Every structure is written in structure tokens, then in C-alpha cells.
């Protein structure tokens with residue numbers, strides 16, 4: 001088993017090289033370390049090694065780890081049920097997985113009643129996979145237009161989980177499509193819609209995602225090793 005230090009160095013080097021290939025700097029890319037199933041002690045080691053952004057895909061797991069880990073930004077990257085919004089909306093820096101108007105409405109309502117704002121990304125299911133959440137590419141512009149009037153939300157960009165493939169070159173068109181959707185929304189100059197982030201790229205495909213314009217990569221197993229799920 002390779003050490004956390006080696007894994008983080010390996011991932012950061014790859015991020016830097018991919019950023020350079022796409023004419024950007026390593027500082028332009030945010031690395032979110034995905035910590036689902038990873039014990040708090042091991043997460044703390046990663047934080048000591050310079051990790052500043054952590055991603056969890058379950059509300060309960062995020063909230064249970066949060067008190068033990070300081071000085072980090074938390075990202076909710078997994079599907080969010082409307083009935084869990086109340087618990088999580090003000091505990092994270094960014095919610096990557098907004099996939100319906102109804103969910104956006106609930107987040108907006110919570111934030112507005114606290115005179116606050118929630119930062120969100122719209123999750124897009126580019127390949128139309130049954131097993132994945134997310135709106136279709138055709139829904140991105142109408143949804144961005146609709147949410148732009150909502151004062152409890154800031155739409156900060158788009159997120160996708162690409163289909164899993166052995167050769168990540170195969171999903172390059174998915175990432176390219178996301179970049180074009182981002183430019184399309186940007187060109188509308190909508191209030192409350194910033195298109196700052198393109199959250200795409202996981203352990204298997206982050207280099208290709210960065211080459212195609214990702215600036216927020218979500219990486220789990222390449223840092224912490226293969227996950228073991230306990231029942």
C-alpha cells in the first residue's frame with residue numbers, strides 16, 4: 001500500500017501537468033478529496049498534508065465527521081433528498097448535486113428565511129444514464145434562467161459524474177459538452193449565476209476532465225486507496 005503522502009503528491013503532479021496542457025496553472029484547479037468511508041483519523045492526516053477541501057456524498061456521514069476536522073471547506077457531492085436540506089444547507093461551502101427545481105426551491109427557502117445564501121452547482125447527467133442523477137443538458141439553460149431570480153441561491157457552476165469507462169479518453173466528449181454548456185450559460189450574464197466552477201473528474205478520469213476545462217476535481221480512491229464499504 002502506498003502512503004497518503006505519495007498518493008497526494010502523485011495526484012497533485014498529475015493535476016499540475018494536466019492544467020499546464022490546458023494552458024492553466026495548478027492554482028486554478030481545486031482538489032476536493034472525497035472522504036466517504038474514510039475514517040476521521042486518516043482524513044486528518046490528509047488535512048495535515050495540505051488538503052483543504054473535503055467531499056462527502058452522504059449528509060449523515062458529513063455531519064458526523066465535521067466536528068472532528070477543522071480548517072477545511074466541506075462539499076456535498078452526492079444526491080440530496082429534500083427532507084435533508086434542513087440539516088445540511090448551512091454546513092457546507094458548496095452543494096454540487098442540485099438536480100431538480102424542487103430541491104433548489106427547498107434550499108432557497110431555507111437560505112432566504114435565514115437571510116443567507118447557499119452556493120450550488122447544477123448536476124448534469126450528460127450521457128443520460130439511468131443509474132445517475134442530474135438534469136439533462138437541454139435543461140441546463142432553462143434551469144439557470146429560472147434560478148437566477150432566486151435570492152437564496154448562487155449558482156456557481158455545473159457538475160457531472162461521467163460514465164465509468166476503462167479508457168477515460170472515451171468520456172472526453174462528455175467533459176467537452178459540459179464546458180460548452182458552461183460557456184453557453186456564461187454568455188447569458190444572468191444575475192446570481194456565476195459559472196465559476198466546472199466540477200468534473202474523479203480518480204479514473206480527472207486528467208482528461210482538466211484538459212477539457214474542469215477546475216474542481218473530486219478524487220477519492222487515488223488518494224485514500226480503494227474504499228471498503230461496511231454494512
Ligand SMILES: *Cc1c(COP(=O)(O)O)cnc(C)c1O
Nearest residue numbers: 034057077202203218219220221
Ligand atoms: C465517490 C465519488 C467521487 C470520487 O470517486 P473516486 O473514483 O474514488 O475518485 C467523486 N464524485 C462523486 C459524486 C462520488 O460519489
